[in-house]
Amino acid sequence: MTAASSDNSHDALADETIRECLALDSPKSFFLYAGAGSGKTRSLVTAIRDLLEKQGRQLVLTGRKVAIITYTNAACDEIKQRLEFDPRIDVSTIHSFAWSLIRGYDDDIRRWIDARLLEDIAELEEKQKKGRAGKATIERAQSIESKTRRRAMLGDIQRFIYSPTSDNRTRDALNHAEVIAMTADFLSQKPGLRRQLVTRYPVLLIDESQDTTKRLMDAFLLVQEAFAEQFCLGLLGDTMQRIYADGKVGLAEAIPSTWAFPRKVMNHRCPKRVVTLINKIRADDDAQEQKARSDASEGFVRLFLISEGVADKNVIEAKAAAQMAQLTGDQAWAGEHADVKTLALEHMMSARRFGFERFFEPLYGYEPIRTGLLDGSGRGIGFFTRELLPLAHALMSKDHFGVASATRRSSPLLDRSFLAEAGKDQKEALKAAKLACDGLYELLVDETPPTLRTILRHVAQTKLFEIPDVLKPFVPENDEVIEEGEDDAKSELGAWRMALDAPFQEIQKYDRYVRGVSQFDTHQGVKGLEFPRVMVIISDAEARGFLFSYGKLMGTKEKSKADLDNEVAGKDTSIDRTRRLFYVTCSRAEESLAVVYYSDDPTAARAAILEQGWFGEQEIEIMTA
Numbered sequence: 328m329t330a331a332s333s334d335n336s337h338d339a340l341a342d343e344t345i346r347e348c349l350a351l352d353s354p355k356s357f358f359l360y361a362g363a364g365s366g367k368t369r370s371l372v373t374a375i376r377d378l379l380e381k382q383g384r385q386l387v388l389t390g391r392k393v394a395i396i397t398y399t400n401a402a403c404d405e406i407k408q409r410l411e412f413d414p415r416i417d418v419s420t421i422h423s424f425a426w427s428l429i430r431g432y433d434d435d436i437r438r439w440i441d442a443r444l445l446e447d448i449a450e451l452e453e454k455q456k457k458g459r460a461g462k463a464t465i466e467r468a469q470s471i472e473s474k475t476r477r478r479a480m481l482g483d484i485q486r487f488i489y490s491p492t493s494d495n496r497t498r499d500a501l502n503h504a505e506v507i508a509m510t511a512d513f514l515s516q517k518p519g520l521r522r523q524l525v526t527r528y529p530v531l532l533i534d535e536s537q538d539t540t541k542r543l544m545d546a547f548l549l550v551q552e553a554f555a556e557q558f559c560l561g562l563l564g565d566t567m568q569r570i571y572a573d574g575k576v577g578l579a580e581a582i583p584s585t586w587a588f589p590r591k592v593m594n595h596r597c598p599k600r601v602v603t604l605i606n607k608i609r610a611d612d613d614a615q616e617q618k619a620r621s622d623a624s625e626g627f628v629r630l631f632l633i634s635e636g637v638a639d640k641n642v643i644e645a646k647a648a649a650q651m652a653q654l655t656g657d658q659a660w661a662g663e664h665a666d667v668k669t670l671a672l673e674h675m676m677s678a679r680r681f682g683f684e685r686f687f688e689p690l691y692g693y694e695p696i697r698t699g700l701l702d703g704s705g706r707g708i709g710f711f712t713r714e715l716l717p718l719a720h721a722l723m724s725k726d727h728f729g730v731a732s733a734t735r736r737s738s739p740l741l742d743r744s745f746l747a748e749a750g751k752d753q754k755e756a757l758k759a760a761k762l763a764c765d766g767l768y769e770l771l772v773d774e775t776p777p778t779l780r781t782i783l784r785h786v787a788q789t790k791l792f793e794i795p796d797v798l799k800p801f802v803p804e805n806d807e808v809i810e811e812g813e814d815d816a817k818s819e820l821g822a823w824r825m826a827l828d829a830p831f832q833e834i835q836k837y838d839r840y841v842r843g844v845s846q847f848d849t850h851q852g853v854k855g856l857e858f859p860r861v862m863v864i865i866s867d868a869e870a871r872g873f874l875f876s877y878g879k880l881m882g883t884k885e886k887s888k889a890d891l892d893n894e895v896a897g898k899d900t901s902i903d904r905t906r907r908l909f910y911v912t913c914s915r916a917e918e919s920l921a922v923v924y925y926s927d928d929p930t931a932a933r934a935a936i937l938e939q940g941w942f943g944e945q946e947i948e949i950m951t952a
């Protein structure tokens with residue numbers, strides 16, 4: 328073994344410790360908390376592979392499985408793939424895992440919801456007594472009515488289901504928050520369920536556990552305490568990467584000393600310069616320091632300071648990227664074949680930069696449909712992304728096979744039973760489908776790019792696809808409804824009315840964005856991921872958020888009295904939250920990192936940031952248009 332490799336593998340002891348913890352006959356719980364890129368996910372996969380090799384048969388013979396909980400569906404898929412979809416391993420998100428535990432306990436679920444609704448109604452009625460007449464009173468009255476209705480119908484429900492999105496919710500459907508809260512309560516109150524969990528899963532590993540909802544984490548800790556000898560609860564994570572509000576504060580302190588505490592200090596992902604930077608960002612928090620690999624490159628870090636008032640942010644960000652290409656000699660920073668992950672603080676910032684804001688903004692502005700919009704599952708969305716988009720692609724690339732498959736998949740014109748019914752008119756039906764597709768092609772190649780409304784109307788007229796209910800008010804036969812409706816972003820109808828004005832080409836960008844395959848993402852969305860080139864966009868003004876303040880973190884804006892009071896009281900402040908977010912974003916970079924910082928006064932910002940010492944004099948550049 329060379330000196331370098333022995334140095335780089337001195338965290339191997341951690342893997343050895345975890346391996347020992349996973350002994351099915353004498354399991355031990357462990358807490359692996361270590362910095363970014365320290366290989367926690369890799370340790371998890373290695374340990375499971377080892378377990379399968381040595382004890383896999385035992386698992387099968389006893390009908391048990393290993394459970395892994397990850398934070399996102401993407402992380403789930405990644406781990407499943409790395410474990411070759413082994414059936415002895417159940418990898419799921421926290422929500423599906425929780426649901427798999429309580430599914431079928433319909434009477435308990437009914438009682439739980441009933442009690443919850445009663446509580447909510449009593450609370451609302453109390454407020455109603457005190458409140459003055461106004462909009463809030465009307466909303467409360469509506470809420471009381473709908474909760475009372477839900478209570479009345481509970482008795483009729485045979486089987487509850489779990490519906491992750493808020494769209495198309497039927498009365499037997501439970502949402503995210505209910506499933507989590509219920510599971511936490513059931514695990515805490517029902518010894519039978521605790522036993523069942525441990526019997527089914529002698530090993531439960533939770534990745535990114537710093538963000539696991541506090542109530543559920545407390546319940547898992549209870550299970551571990553009750554079955555310490557039979558059950559291995561493995562928590563992996565990093566307190567510095569806690570970026571959601573409901574993670575358990577002080578988790579590390581709550582772990583009993585009987586657990587194993589494997590340690591890791593290496594960062595296997597980032598270049599040396601980035602490791603130094605993230606160590607500094609962390610210094611004012613828990614001051615844990617990481618070491619870069621001895622064979623890591625030096626890497627590059629640049630901070631571009633730009634005036635908030637700059638005319639075109641896209642142009643100046645492209646200029647910063649070009650500067651990075653020059654500085655690093657890495658042409659993938661700019662130009663036609665650029666491969667840069669750009670991290671914006673929130674979705675609208677991405678929508679503006681990537682160019683799908685006309686479609687996105689009105690729908691995003693209506694809160695009840697937001698979740699479905701962000702994961703692409705909302706009502707009416709699939710019509711554009713899953714039906715029209717593949718067909719449009721195929722038409723534009725003259726891919727006849729693609730056109731056939733996109734239409735055959737869901738066009739009512741080519742529906743088998745419709746065709747069978749049409750009997751000898753089948754030819755006519757096929758002709759109608761061809762005409763509809765030709766018409767669509769004409770619209771797509773028109774000099775004036777078609778809006779979503781134009782495309783929708785064409786589809787309705789030609790019956791090319793089924794029109795979803797939510798979009799029916801906008802098709803030609805309902806013209807009057809369209810003209811009559813007020814343009815109101817506070818209703819689903821109003822939001823769609825505005826969104827349909829967007830050019831159709833925005834759909835492709837939106838689709839890429841929500842599938843996570845565009846060059847854009849948010850600061851929060853990239854937890855657990857890594858990219859060669861990362862550009863972090865910071866603009867407190869554009870983000871308009873109150874949860875984060877990069878100005879205060881970087882010392883360009885004074886702390887408020889509330890911040891100072893919270894600091895003294897040891898409470899989590901917006902500065903702490905922003906620091907953790909900044910740590911997550913910067914630590915994604917495998918080769919080079921650019922931070923684009925918009926400020927009212929770049930010169931003053933430069934002085935403040937230099938004083939802080941995170942970036943060197945040569946690394947900060949004031950950039951003008």
Ligand SMILES: Nc1ncnc2c1ncn2[C@@H]1O[C@H](COP(=O)(O)OP(=O)(O)OP(=O)(O)O)[C@@H](O)[C@H]1O
Pocket residue numbers: 336361362363364365366367368369370565568595596854855856857914
């Ligand atoms: N022992 C190792 N030797 C070489 N490469 C490693 C080692 N451990 C991890 N890596 C690599 O380092 C990168 C980071 O690992 P991983 O994603 O597991 O880290 P993590 O601790 O989960 O990170 P984060 O908390 O930032 O999400 C990956 O590309 C992984 O393949």
